[in-house]
Amino acid sequence: LEALDVGAIREAYPILQREFDNGEQLVYLDNAATTQTPDPVVDAMSDYYREYNANVHRGIHHLSQEASIAYEEAHDRVAEFIGADGREEIVFTKNTTEAENLVAYSWGLNELGPGDEIVLTEMEHHASLVTWQQIGKRTGANVKYVRVTDEGRLDMDHASEIITDDTAMVSAVHVSNTLGTVNPVSDLVDIAHDHDALAFIDGAQAVPNRPVDVAAIDADFYAFSGHKMAGPTGIGALYGKEEILEAMDPYLYGGDMITKVTFEESTWNELPWKFEAGTPQIAEAVGLVAAIDYLEGIGMERIEAHEEELARYAYEQLDAEPGIEIYGPEPGPERGGLVGFNLESVHAHDLASIMNDHAVAIRAGDHCTQPLHDKLGVAASARASFYIYNTKEEVDKLVDAIDDARQLFA
Numbered sequence: 001l002e003a004l005d006v007g008a009i010r011e012a013y014p015i016l017q018r019e020f021d022n023g024e025q026l027v028y029l030d031n032a033a034t035t036q037t038p039d040p041v042v043d044a045m046s047d048y049y050r051e052y053n054a055n056v057h058r059g060i061h062h063l064s065q066e067a068s069i070a071y072e073e074a075h076d077r078v079a080e081f082i083g084a085d086g087r088e089e090i091v092f093t094k095n096t097t098e099a100e101n102l103v104a105y106s107w108g109l110n111e112l113g114p115g116d117e118i119v120l121t122e123m124e125h126h127a128s129l130v131t132w133q134q135i136g137k138r139t140g141a142n143v144k145y146v147r148v149t150d151e152g153r154l155d156m157d158h159a160s161e162i163i164t165d166d167t168a169m170v171s172a173v174h175v176s177n178t179l180g181t182v183n184p185v186s187d188l189v190d191i192a193h194d195h196d197a198l199a200f201i202d203g204a205q206a207v208p209n210r211p212v213d214v215a216a217i218d219a220d221f222y223a224f225s226g227h228k229m230a231g232p233t234g235i236g237a238l239y240g241k242e243e244i245l246e247a248m249d250p251y252l253y254g255g256d257m258i259t260k261v262t263f264e265e266s267t268w269n270e271l272p273w274k275f276e277a278g279t280p281q282i283a284e285a286v287g288l289v290a291a292i293d294y295l296e297g298i299g300m301e302r303i304e305a306h307e308e309e310l311a312r313y314a315y316e317q318l319d320a321e322p323g324i325e326i327y328g329p330e331p332g333p334e335r336g337g338l339v340g341f342n343l344e345s346v347h348a349h350d351l352a353s354i355m356n357d358h359a360v361a362i363r364a365g366d367h368c369t370q371p372l373h374d375k376l377g378v379a380a381s382a383r384a385s386f387y388i389y390n391t392k393e394e395v396d397k398l399v400d401a402i403d404d405a406r407q408l409f410a
């Protein structure tokens with residue numbers, strides 16, 4: 001695979017040129033939270049607002065037709081990008097969190113009851129953990145967690161043990177936003193299916209960074225967010241197998257999601273519109289398509305290789321430093337493009353604050369995985385996460401800033 005031309009890529013991101021008061025240039029290593037948005041995506045959204053902004057689906061006039069085609073075809077583009085059969089299987093949501101909630105409310109509240117079990121993993125993001133926990137409380141279904149091993153991997157023997165004929169839903173993260181672990185999600189899906197359970201895979205940290213084929217994974221549901229993949233905020237996607245989405249009730253009610261409405265009754269529109277009530281994220285859908293075009297123009301395999309290399313380099317540099325604890329698996333194909341760590345006797349927030357003095361943007365906190373942090377025995381961790389525009393020199397700046405922190409707190 002040909003290495004990325006990072007210099008050329010960076011030209012599409014004016015924000016990366018930003019310098020702060022002390023003359024330091026931004027080193028943006030908070031990509032697992034949100035990636036930066038390249039010019040082609042900003043331009044596509046700007047063109048939409050300047051040239052063909054209108055409401056969709058119902059318009060007879062020219063602008064509405066253009067906006068409708070762009071919006072509807074965005075579903076086809078997303079379907080193609082992740083290997084779904086077609087637009088029927090792609091529902092636009094606000095983000096990954098809303099996709100989890102859509103399935104939890106629409107499927108979970110209707111289908112689950114006492115005696116049923118929901119199986120999550122100990123490394124779930126709150127987006128799925130809190131959501132299914134609450135659905136468990138409301139329906140009487142029991143929630144269980146697949147153990148995370150000391151190396152930061154899923155204990156697949158434990159998964160085979162706790163996924164049983166009582167299991168109705170298995171919801172698991174594809175790539176952990178805290179440990180960086182790439183989970184064997186198709187194996188998990190197979191175990192779920194062996195017991196007639198459904199499987200929901202949270203792809204928020206996978207779709208932006210590696211080729212994803214939902215058909216190969218065979219997940220029943222799969223979700224991701226636009227803002228973590230060079231796209232805009234405000235849009236995410238839920239993939240669902242057509243026959244399952246077909247059988248589900250709507251999640252939100254209102255305009256656009258209906259076919260026929262009387263004072264007594266309503267019937268639902270066809271997929272995916274049944275799940276998209278009200279005026280949708282039209283500009284954001286246009287932006288998401290531009291982001292997909294942009295990422296595919298670079299190549300998902302090359303993006304994956306670039307991130308793996310940066311993660312390996314960061315892991316090795318950090319590992320060579322005294323007093324650093326790194327979380328998650330060793331570098332390699334089982335680790336995504338992020339490294340979570342702590343520096344002995346320095347709170348992650350203080351570390352991030354010293355990094356900020358050097359214009360190095362990292363995240364510190366519980367990364368929406370509080371129970372996992374409890375298990376790790378820490379309240380917070382620092383996380384550096386990489387994307388297509390990051391370089392090894394930027395990793396070096398991160399390490400220099402850590403040396404600074406060590407001296408300040410020594």
Ligand code: PMP
Pocket residue numbers: 032033095096097098125127173175176177202204205225236368
């Ligand atoms: N799942 C994972 C693994 C994530 O990393 C995130 C974002 N931190 C989410 C879900 C939630 O994404 P969003 O905030 O876009 O809904």
